[in-house]
Structures are given as structure tokens and as C-alpha cells.
Amino acid sequence: MARRGSTAPPPPDFEENIVDVDVSEEMRGSFLEYAYSVIYSRALPDARDGLKPVQRRILYSMNEMGLRPDRGHVKCARVVGEVMGKLHPHGDSAIYDAMVRMAQPWAMRMPLVDGHGNFGSLGGDDLPAAMRYTEARLSREAMLLVESIDEDTVDFRPNYDGQETEPEVLPAAFPNLLVNGASGIAVGMATNMAPHNLGEVIAAARHLLEHPEATLEELMQFVPGPDLPTGGLIVGLDGIRDAYAKGRGTFRTRATARIENVTPRRKGIVVTELPYGVGPERVIAKIKDLVNAKKLAGISDLKDLTDRSTGLRLVIEVKNGFNPEGVLAELYRLTPMEETFGINNVALVDGQPRTLGLRDLLQVYVDHRIDVVRRRSEFRRRKRQDRLHLVEGLLVALLNIDEVIQIIRGSDDSAQAKQRLMQVFELSEIQAQYILDTPLRRLTRFDRLELEKESEQLTKEIAELTAILESDxxxxxxxxxxxxxxxxxxxxxxxxxxxESSGQAAAAAVPLEVADEPCLVLMSATGLLARTTGADPLPAEGARIPHDVLTAVVPATTRGDVGLVTSAGRMIKVEVLDLPALPSGAAPPSLAGGAPISEYAALQDGETVVGLGALSADGPGLALGTEQGVVKRVVPDYPANRDEFEVITLKEGDRVVGAVQLLSEDHDLVFITDDAQLLRYGAANVRPQGRAAGGVAGIKLSAGARVIWFGAVDPSRESRVVTVSGSSSALPGTQSGGIKVADYADFPPKGRATGGVRSHRFLKGEDVLLMAWAGPAPVRACSSTGQPLEIPATLGRRDGSGERLTTPVAAVGGPIGPQSPPARPAEPESPAQ
Structure with missing residues (x-):
């Protein structure tokens, strides 16, 4: 026991009154009062309108201040002062914090405050500006919550000092608690409710209205799960079903990310949506900590490109040699890019905290809305009945206007006139007073017609409202x-x-690092490079490639290197992992996903890439042909510690026109000159030389002639020779020329360094070959933009003339790859479209 009171002796006229109080009882009673105050007046939302008291007071005060969506914004300090002075006797920071949250689109699925200014950032790392700087007004959605509040739809109670009144609950024209969710910590309990989609929740509520006995399974057909303001993914739905059934459950939220080519040479993970309540700063800080601690590998750079126009955008660059899918799986496992959300649906029902499932939440709201509409209908019917009562009295006065005027003029005062009108025409006091207050200018024949029309309309509306009130x-x-x-x-x-499933098992199966597997490196006519993810994904014989053509392909390994052979006789080493990867097992219709050669090689003026070379020591090696007719097979003893080196010593004014990785010494080496001479002979006729050698004579050129194409052809396969003729005096790219497709077998093989045979007969106005190519059928051609061109379907004679083209040909190619030779058809195949 304890004694409470003053220990000093009381004055003589003071009667001592000491009360003995049990400390345990006092603490229990005081704590219960405090707990009830926190639960009922601060921390938990009402299940009917989904609002805590401070939120309800903010919205009600803003509505009373006229801060509607069609009005201008006002300083938030004015709103905070109004709420604090009249309704909410707590600190201004608590009011402003609640107001800020209702204005944040990443916190509320449907923001209730239209904010103007800095209201913070996702994750809370950027704090909102002070209330003296920000402005606000009600959002359009908030008007639905206060709609018809002045029609006796809800009960009002005195404020804290009894000088004002405030609503106990708002009418709430939509299920705000489910749509926007709620969070709060009370004494001994807490609430954490996830936001949902408005359309889905309303569909479920309407179903419950029509089918009061609806089951949870039926309602979940309309509301399959939360719909978070920040988007993202929800993986695993079992916890959601538990929460909807019992009011408690957990689910995992995951960031939305996709793998892109962030640079032409590297892939990256682009994050566009984060889990609910997670900000980009938190993710960035966690990734940096893990990388510095060497607990997360494969990340070379991280950039935050988030802005107001494009929204959230985190770019995580992945190192070469690592699988982006594997890195993404590690990010989900180790960082806040995957978080757990615990649902605890605790809300006030009839002033008592209850844990509610989905059906309970919908039922409480539906019952509230039915009560609101019923009270509103009663209010509107009462108003219309009162108005009809006045209109009927005024119509009586209009029908007896002369007698009414005589009674009024003969009365001593208004009180006597009112009594005489009530007696003579059997009017109520309200009707008599309304007649006396009506100006004479309203007692015209036109006003009588209007009053009769109004009476009919009021009678109809009263009947409709009565029917609603009498029928559930x-x-x-x-x-x-x-x-x-x-x-x-x-x-x-x-x-x-x-x-439904998180897919963790599938993610775990993705290796973090890229395996060193066989692949093919491809180069297209438009100057794009790419690699495949398999050893042989090229199209089958005769398949169509609608855009672009492949001009070079070499076998390699994923973690190996290839060489770009330039017209200056240089070989530039490129890591295969740096090249964009094409889909595994798919025939590449184009290299549109490839990267330009300029990203990998710094070329000099006039220097071009003419082919690809494998850097392995296996195989017959690389074959080169120059403009002046020199041929060389290079011994594959390339230096391992240099990024670029020469593979041929060129004579003054000479340049490499073709480079091809030989697959067999049984293949032919082919020269085609601009004066329409073609020479073919076996690759075995050329002895391999070291990198410093200058090669040997490959073709004998006539005076003024030059080589325009060099390559290798498998004589065992059905192959074609394509030649395009034109005029040497025309500007490059300004003429289409004539094109001819001939059978490669029609050209006889000859010895090395001979003159070859004629491959094209020039017509009038033609004196030079603009382009030539030899390779396996079917033939494909494209323009300088990579678009397919139609070429002749029939074969011409070996030394015949060509057919006119309407569009200049930029490149010609065929089905490159280790395919088996098909049977020779009776007629050549049509060109690709």
C-alpha cells in the first residue's frame, strides 16, 4: 500500500483528506485507459471507412475548408493548424506526417491528398519539405469518402473541447481500407494491411451485395491478391489465402527486373519496380555492402537513373563471364529486392479491435454503405416532403390569390395574418409563414405552372425514395x-x-558464371557482331533469313577470343563474352540484337573489317586475299599477350579484300576481279606462312584490274556465283547495275597465279564489276539498310550478261554453317524475301 498526499501539516482551516490507493490497481486502470486511447483514437483504422482518427479529421477539415480538386492548393500549415486547433489536440508533426503519407502515390494505391511540392521519396530517404513550403488539396478519390456527409449519412460527436463536432466515420463511397491498406502499432497489437485494386475490390463487394452467403473462394475469384502501389511481383499465394481466411498471413514481394544490353558489349539488370515500402537507396546501399564484402559477385557497376518522367530505373551492370539470370537470383536472395510482407488485418468494428478476413472486411464495409445510403435516402425524402408541403401551400395561395391578399391587408400584423390564413385555408404554420414570406412577383401564372411541375417531380422522387427504403x-x-x-x-x-510459385528451384539451377561452351561468332553485312549460345544454331539448308545477311562465321568458345581481320592486314582480338548472345537453338533471322563493329575496334580512316579469324591453333588456318591479287595462308601462331597484330605485310597501296577461316584444305580459294575474271583453285596449293610474310601471287591481273572479292567455297556443295555489273564512271551507290547468278560448277578450276575465266559479259554502258560473291546456295542479298532484295531465280551462263536491278545491292550471302550438302535440284531455288 502507498499513501499519497502532502506530508506537511495542514493549516488550521484545512481539512485533511488522504486517500489510500492500491498501486497495482492504479497502474492497471491508468494503463488500460492509455491503451484504449491509443487503440481507439490513434493507431487502428475503422473498418468502415479505413481511416484512423487523424486521417479522418484531416479529410473532414479540408472538405470544410473547401479544398476540393477544382480549387487551388493551399499551404499544408493552414490545414495542420485547422485540424490541430479544432479536432486533433496532438502535435503538428503527427498531423503533417499523416497528411504527407496520404499524398504519396508509392504509399497509397489511391492517394487521398493532392500534394504540390516535395512530399518525400520512395523508401523515405528523401524527407518531405516542411509544411510551410508544401501545398495540398483533396484528391478526386478523397471526395468519394466525404461525399454526402452533409445529408445525415453518419453520426457526429463533440470534439475534444465540446465547441465543434466531427464525424465518427466518413460515408466512404469505396472500400478504402482494402484499397489503400493501413499500418499502425497500438498497445499490445498492430495492424498491417496490404493495398488492393479498386476495381477488383468493388467487384467482390458487389458480388457480396447480390449474394450475401458468398464464400471466400467465390470472393477470391474477384480479389486474387493485393495490388501494391509500387507494382512488382508477389510470389507464392498460400500466405495470401491464409490472410484472406484468418486475417493473418505472409507473402513475398519481388522487384520487377529484366535483362537488357545496357552497353553494346555488356548485359545488365534493369530494375523498374521494387517491393512495397523499399526505396532504391536501400537497395543500392545493400548491393554496395555485399560487393565490398565479396559476398556478391558478377556486378561491375550500378546506376540510379530514376527521374520523374521515366520513374524508377536501377541499372545493374553484369561483368562478362557471369550469367545475368544467376546474378539476378542472388540479388533476390541477398538484397531487399525480395521482401516478406506480413498481413495482420486488425481494425475497429463497433469500437472493438478485431482480426478480419477478406469476407469480414467486405461485409463490414457493405453494411456500412447500406446504412449510409439508407440514411441518405431518408434525408432526401424528408427534404423533398418538406419542400412538397411548402409547394402545396403556395399553390393554395395562388388559387385563392385575391382572398389571400384581402386577408393580409385586413390583418393588423403578420401574426394575425398567419393565424387567419391557417384558419381559412387549413394551412400549417410553416405553410402560412412561407406564403407571407413569398414576394408578390412570384405569384404569377408562370410560377404557378412551375410549382405544379415541381410538385409532380417531388411526388415522383418521394415515391422512388420510399420504394428504396421499403425494399432491401x-x-x-x-x-x-x-x-x-x-x-x-x-x-x-x-x-x-x-x-503461384516463387521459382526458386529454377533460379538455383542457373549457374552464376557463364560456362566455357562451344559457340559461333557471326558478322553481318551491315557491320554487326554477335555470338550464339550453342555450337550450331544456324538455319537449315534453304531456310529464309528475311533481313540482313551473314558474311562471316567462325567457331569459338564462350570464354575464348576471336580476331577481326581488317583491310590493313591487322587482326584485332575480341573477347567472345563481350559480344551479344543470340537465343539458343534459334535460327537468327538477323543480327538486329548485335553490336556494331566500332564498339570493338578502333579503325583508321578507310580501314574496314573484311572477315573473322579463329585464334585457336587447330585447323588449316586463315586465308587472305588482297586487292592486288596476293594470297596468303597464315600459320595460326598468334601472340597470346597482344590485343592486335599484323597477319600480312602488305605492299604499298595494297589492301586486304577478303579473309576467311578455312574449314578444310579441300575447299577452293576464289578470286573475282572487277574486270569479271574468276579464278578458283584448292587451298592446298598455298603453303601456310608466318604472320610477317607478305603472301604469294594468287591471281594474274590484267592492266588496271583489281580484286573485288576473295573467299573460300566448298566444291562438294551446290554453290552459286553472283556478279553485279555497272559503270566505273558512276558515283558509288548511285546505280543498280545488272546482276547475274551462275552455277559455281560451271567455272573450271585452274592453277594458282593464273588469269582465271570470264564470269560476266558487260552490256552497253557497263565496264566493271561493282560486286561479286561466291558461296553455297540459296543466295540472299540485302540493301545498305539490311532489307532483303529480290534477285534472279534462274541461273545465267558462266559468261552471260546480268538482269537489271532497281535497288543497289550492298551485300550477298548464303547459308553459312556446317550443314550437309543437299541433293542438286532440277531448278534453282527462289531468292529470300
Missing amino acids: KKLRRVVSRELAAVAKQYSTPRRTVLL
Whole structure:
């Protein structure tokens, strides 16, 4: 026991009154009062409108201040002062914090405050500006919560000092608690409710209105899961089902990320949506800590490109040699890019905290909305009945206007006139007073017609309202119709994707580092490089490639190197991992996903890449042909510690026109000159030389002639020779020329360093070959933009003339790759379209 009171002796006229109090009872009672105050007045939302007291007071005060969406913004300090002075006797920071949260689109699925200024950032790392700087007004959605509040739809109670009144709950024209969710910590309990999609929640509420006995499974057909403001993914739905059934459960939220080519040479992970409540700064800090601690490998750079126009965008660059899918799986496992959300649906129902499932939450809201519409209908009917009563009295006065005027003129005062009108025409006191207050200018024949029309309209509306109030089915239909109108105007598409399974097993199967597997490196006519993810994904014989053509392909390994052979006789080493990868096992229709050669090689003026070379010591090696007719086979003893080196010593004014990686010494080496001479002979006729050698004579050129194409052809396969003729005096790219397709077998092999045979007969105005190519059928051609061109389907004679083209040919190619030779058809195949 304890004694409370003053120990000093009281004055003589003071009667001592010491009360003995049990400390345990006092503490228990005081703590219960405090706990009840926190639970009921601060921390937990009301299940009917989904608002805590401070949120309700903010919205009600802003509505009373006229801060509607069609009005201008006002300083938040004015709103905070109004709320604190009249309704909420707590600190201004608590009021302003609640106001800020209602204005944040990443916190609320449907923001209730339209903020103007700095209201913070996702994750809370950027704090909102002070209330003296920011401005606000009600959002369009917030007007739905306070709609018809002046029609006796909800009860009001005195404020803290009894000088004002405040609503106990708002009318709430949509299920705000489910749509926007809630979070709060009370005494001995807490609430954490996930936001949902407005259209889905209203659809479930309307179903419950029409089918009061609906089961949870039926309602979950409309509400499959939360719809978070920040989007993202929800993986695993078992916890959501538990929460909807019992009011408690957990689920995992995951960031939305995709793998892109962030640079032409590297892939990266682009994050566009984060889990609910997670900011980019938190993710960035965690990734940096893990990389510095060497707990997360494969990341070379991280950039935050988030802005107001494009939204969230985190770019995580992946190192070469690492699987982006594997790195992404590690990011989900180790960083806040995957978080757990615990649902705890605790809300106030009739002033008592309860844990509610989905059906309970919808039922509480539906019951509240039915009560609101019923009270609103009663209010409107009462107002119309009062107005009809006045209109009927005024019509009596208009029908007896002369007698009414005589009674008024003969009365001593207004009180006597009112009594005489009531006696003579059997009017109520309200009707008599209304007649006396009506100006004479309203007692015209036109006003009589208007009053009769108004009387009919009021009678009709009263009958409709009465029918609604007397029929529960019609009342529910009105509520359902109003909810449908809200959904039609304000619902938005779902942002969060629901996944039944997390896919962790599949992610775990993805290796972190890229394996050193066989692949092919490809180069296209438009100057793009790429690699395959398999050893042989090229199209089958005769397959169509609609855009671009492949001009070179070499075998390699994923973690190996290839060489770019230039017209200056240089070989530039490129890591295969730096090249963009094409889909595994798919025939590449183009190298549109490839990277330009300029990203990998610094070329001099006039220097071009003419082919690809493998850097392995296996095989017959690289074959080169120059413009002046020199041929060389290079011994594959390339230096391992140099990024570029010479593979041929060129004579003054000479340049390499073709480079090809030989697959066999049984293949032919082919020269085609601009004066339409073609020479073919076996690659075995050329002895391999070291890198410093200058090669040997490959073709004997006539005076003024030069080589325009050099390559290798497999004589065992059905092959074609394509030649394009034109005039040497025309500007490059300005003429289409004539094109001829001939059978490669029609050209006889000859010895090395001989003159070859004629491959094209020039017509009038033609004196030079603009382009030539030899290779396996079918033939494909493209323009300088990579678009396919139609070429002759029939074969011409070996030394015949060509057919006119309407569009200049930029490149010619065929089905490159280790395919088996097909049977020779009776007629050549049509060109690719």
C-alpha cells in the first residue's frame, strides 16, 4: 500500500483528506485507459471507412475548408493548424506526417491528398519539405469518402473541447481500407494491411451485395491478391489465402527486373519496380555492402537513373563471364529486392479491435454503405416532403390569390395574418409563414405552372425514395450501382503480378558464371557482331533469313577470343563474352540484337573489317586475299599477350579484300576481279606462312584490274556465283547495275597465279564489276539498310550478261554453317524475301 498526499501539516482551516490507493490497481486502470486511447483514437483504422482518427479529421477539415480538386492548393500549415486547433489536440508533426503519407502515390494505391511540392521519396530517404513550403488539396478519390456527409449519412460527436463536432466515420463511397491498406502499432497489437485494386475490390463487394452467403473462394475469384502501389511481383499465394481466411498471413514481394544490353558489349539488370515500402537507396546501399564484402559477385557497376518522367530505373551492370539470370537470383536472395510482407488485418468494428478476413472486411464495409445510403435516402425524402408541403401551400395561395391578399391587408400584423390564413385555408404554420414570406412577383401564372411541375417531380422522387427504403433488394441495388460507377471512373489496371510459385528451384539451377561452351561468332553485312549460345544454331539448308545477311562465321568458345581481320592486314582480338548472345537453338533471322563493329575496334580512316579469324591453333588456318591479287595462308601462331597484330605485310597501296577461316584444305580459294575474271583453285596449293610474310601471287591481273572479292567455297556443295555489273564512271551507290547468278560448277578450276575465266559479259554502258560473291546456295542479298532484295531465280551462263536491278545491292550471302550438302535440284531455288 502507498499513501499519497502532502506530508506537511495542514493549516488550521484545512481539512485533511488522504486517500489510500492500491498501486497495482492504479497502474492497471491508468494503463488500460492509455491503451484504449491509443487503440481507439490513434493507431487502428475503422473498418468502415479505413481511416484512423487523424486521417479522418484531416479529410473532414479540408472538405470544410473547401479544398476540393477544382480549387487551388493551399499551404499544408493552414490545414495542420485547422485540424490541430479544432479536432486533433496532438502535435503538428503527427498531423503533417499523416497528411504527407496520404499524398504519396508509392504509399497509397489511391492517394487521398493532392500534394504540390516535395512530399518525400520512395523508401523515405528523401524527407518531405516542411509544411510551410508544401501545398495540398483533396484528391478526386478523397471526395468519394466525404461525399454526402452533409445529408445525415453518419453520426457526429463533440470534439475534444465540446465547441465543434466531427464525424465518427466518413460515408466512404469505396472500400478504402482494402484499397489503400493501413499500418499502425497500438498497445499490445498492430495492424498491417496490404493495398488492393479498386476495381477488383468493388467487384467482390458487389458480388457480396447480390449474394450475401458468398464464400471466400467465390470472393477470391474477384480479389486474387493485393495490388501494391509500387507494382512488382508477389510470389507464392498460400500466405495470401491464409490472410484472406484468418486475417493473418505472409507473402513475398519481388522487384520487377529484366535483362537488357545496357552497353553494346555488356548485359545488365534493369530494375523498374521494387517491393512495397523499399526505396532504391536501400537497395543500392545493400548491393554496395555485399560487393565490398565479396559476398556478391558478377556486378561491375550500378546506376540510379530514376527521374520523374521515366520513374524508377536501377541499372545493374553484369561483368562478362557471369550469367545475368544467376546474378539476378542472388540479388533476390541477398538484397531487399525480395521482401516478406506480413498481413495482420486488425481494425475497429463497433469500437472493438478485431482480426478480419477478406469476407469480414467486405461485409463490414457493405453494411456500412447500406446504412449510409439508407440514411441518405431518408434525408432526401424528408427534404423533398418538406419542400412538397411548402409547394402545396403556395399553390393554395395562388388559387385563392385575391382572398389571400384581402386577408393580409385586413390583418393588423403578420401574426394575425398567419393565424387567419391557417384558419381559412387549413394551412400549417410553416405553410402560412412561407406564403407571407413569398414576394408578390412570384405569384404569377408562370410560377404557378412551375410549382405544379415541381410538385409532380417531388411526388415522383418521394415515391422512388420510399420504394428504396421499403425494399432491401432495391437498397442493395442502389449501393451496387453506385459502386459500379465509382469503379468505372476511378479503377486502374493491376500493377502487381501474382505468381503461384516463387521459382526458386529454377533460379538455383542457373549457374552464376557463364560456362566455357562451344559457340559461333557471326558478322553481318551491315557491320554487326554477335555470338550464339550453342555450337550450331544456324538455319537449315534453304531456310529464309528475311533481313540482313551473314558474311562471316567462325567457331569459338564462350570464354575464348576471336580476331577481326581488317583491310590493313591487322587482326584485332575480341573477347567472345563481350559480344551479344543470340537465343539458343534459334535460327537468327538477323543480327538486329548485335553490336556494331566500332564498339570493338578502333579503325583508321578507310580501314574496314573484311572477315573473322579463329585464334585457336587447330585447323588449316586463315586465308587472305588482297586487292592486288596476293594470297596468303597464315600459320595460326598468334601472340597470346597482344590485343592486335599484323597477319600480312602488305605492299604499298595494297589492301586486304577478303579473309576467311578455312574449314578444310579441300575447299577452293576464289578470286573475282572487277574486270569479271574468276579464278578458283584448292587451298592446298598455298603453303601456310608466318604472320610477317607478305603472301604469294594468287591471281594474274590484267592492266588496271583489281580484286573485288576473295573467299573460300566448298566444291562438294551446290554453290552459286553472283556478279553485279555497272559503270566505273558512276558515283558509288548511285546505280543498280545488272546482276547475274551462275552455277559455281560451271567455272573450271585452274592453277594458282593464273588469269582465271570470264564470269560476266558487260552490256552497253557497263565496264566493271561493282560486286561479286561466291558461296553455297540459296543466295540472299540485302540493301545498305539490311532489307532483303529480290534477285534472279534462274541461273545465267558462266559468261552471260546480268538482269537489271532497281535497288543497289550492298551485300550477298548464303547459308553459312556446317550443314550437309543437299541433293542438286532440277531448278534453282527462289531468292529470300
